[in-house]
Amino acid sequence: MPRVKCPKCQQPERILKSGIVRNKQRYYCKDCDYHFVIPSARKRTRETSARDTGATSLRDIARTAGVSIATVSRALHDHPDISAQTRSFIKSLADEMNYQPNMLAQSLVNRSTHTIGVIIPNLNTTFFSSMLSGIQQVCARSGYRVVICQSDEDHNTEIANIQALMNNMIDGLLICHTLHTDTFEHLRMQMNKRIPIVQFYRVSEDLPISKIHADDEAGAETVTEHLIAKGCKRIALLLGPKNLSITQKRLKGHLQALKRHGVTLDRKLLAHVDFSHEKVTRAVDHWLKLSPAIDAIFSISEKCAVQIIGHLKKKKIRIPRQIRVVGFGNEYTGEIVEPQLTTYDVRTREIGEEACRVMLEQLISGNREVVDKRIAGKLIVRQSS
Amino acid sequence: MPRVKCPKCQQPERILKSGIVRNKQRYYCKDCDYHFVIPSARKRTRETSARDTGATSLRDIARTAGVSIATVSRALHDHPDISAQTRSFIKSLADEMNYQPNMLAQSLVNRSTHTIGVIIPNLNTTFFSSMLSGIQQVCARSGYRVVICQSDEDHNTEIANIQALMNNMIDGLLICHTLHTDTFEHLRMQMNKRIPIVQFYRVSEDLPISKIHADDEAGAETVTEHLIAKGCKRIALLLGPKNLSITQKRLKGHLQALKRHGVTLDRKLLAHVDFSHEKVTRAVDHWLKLSPAIDAIFSISEKCAVQIIGHLKKKKIRIPRQIRVVGFGNEYTGEIVEPQLTTYDVRTREIGEEACRVMLEQLISGNREVVDKRIAGKLIVRQSS
DNA sequence: AACCATTACGCAAACGTTTAAGATAGATAG
């Protein structure tokens, strides 16, 4: 046995082996009644670890300035307890040493990250990204940061994203649900935490959570009335999944318009799809076989409306002569496609801005009142109708 | 003076006032030689503060389980030191109490957030968002999270985003610079930190940082050769700002193609723009006045190419009869516009994926080798040429 | 001289984790 000294009495006598723990020999000094191992070299100490990240910490500044950490922290935060001299000295020193505060540590003690999280279904179209722009602009003005997670229209990804963000990463959550989110238990579970949640665009009906959405019902009613005014009687309606609130609302608006103008509803003219390319094509092809023939297609998805125009053109169907096509949303592609798409502008950017404003109001004033706002849009008539 | 007791000797005698600090009366006990204030009620204690956030912590679990915090932590991490009984007990308890680890605290001690940050110029087109999709998909497979910041093509926002993210929020940074980023000092300053950086698509030339980009030079050469093959002699080239690496590379490719095929360059056919709507329109209008007339427009921005098609159509110019138009990038809008746009597919998604792969390789294996990869794209010929 | 105010600091606890290493009981070997 190598001469092992007891760390207490410094004597090598009366030392016994005392088992192996995690592959390391342990010893026992009978004199001192003390168990120990020979300490490993890589034990963390403030010296070695400071070099670990390469970043300067408050401690580094304090040491070179010859003051306490508290003083440095206060100087950098303009606390009145610190003399003007010390303050400016510390500040210039921090600058020199390129100090940048560790936000994790700050957030941990402040219990706030000054960051709001956004969960959004996808960024493949300008539709959602323009909401994002609105959010970011409002946030930037208030000094908040934005982090974005794409759920990719996948319910489980949405859940994973929520959990990741809600575990103290953000001060508030802005969420727009996936196409397939029909249960909101995952959200309800998070509601007992102190962090406010605001839903936007695609919202849940019954949860007591603030929500900002489009005027789906009135909008759809306006669109259908526009088609009826153009003389359409056989209006096919392309809808999203039944669970989706926007599907329900827009259908309702459509039905109201029909009813008001005495147009009878043909259930065959309603199609629920998941907005995928083939499902849309199939739905349209099915409509085209109907008799009496349809004279309009109203797609509650702008993207699908554009796709439908392409499909009809391939079939040599004249737009708007034979069939009028209208979308809902107002995206950039609607202006590019030929004929240009008539659509309902849901003012996505404003929805984002307003959702963010409501969030900031809750964060800053601590006001936890549940608000439910509808952003009014407007019809944009173009060539396709 | 109210009867104030000394916290040490519990006697109200011999207590003197000793100044006011921050609006609070201070006292001094002559017996104990001890200064004190009457402590404020809202002093933080583990009891009150635990309730503060409403979240269960390891301490809460430890207390109700009657074990130490260390044991709980180890049980949840399947550390072998913990007995099977204890482990399953703790786990079920944690489940019951709806425990979710505080990621800030975890990251602080682990020095890793398991998150990679992406800074991207904008999300207004599918161009960048498809890179994002690639990034997210690769990340998801490795259990990393993604946070996204939009710089909005603004240099200062880019700097602010970098600083925010690099202060310990992320393990690695993926960045695509703004249109106007011509100095990279802000990036160089971050390079001494341990956080790896990978540039993608728009990269800097001289910084020793890993980069993934398109085959800009070869791509542009291919496009121009395609136009030459179609008989074009007067090819106008719409470029981005001169500082941009993609501008330089694509121009170089264009020139090579001209040279190889003996087409002489007319400097009037080159235009540098910031991709804004009016600048592009102005450039095109200027070209249209030239003589001999131009017979093709090659825009290195896909979005501008689509815009140019719209502009030429408005002027009743036949595409591709009078002027052939080609873009670079391959976005969704290129398929929608009429005539459909010939373009060079830069495989944006693959660029994102590869950038992310390189990053993960650096994070996981610790390999800090600087890589510089070009993703090969390919020409997509459509109606506009 | 006795008391009180003010200024400008330092100490240490707290935020919620992770993780060396110390401790202890019971089992096993010689």
Add this chain to the structure above:
DNA sequence: CTATCTATCTTAAACGTTTGCGTAATGGTT
């Protein structure tokens, strides 16, 4: 029976901040 081993705990330091409160020095009033 003694020395050692194993399994399973607990203790405490560390991550980098913020902040309540203690305190020394100095100066001003009675």
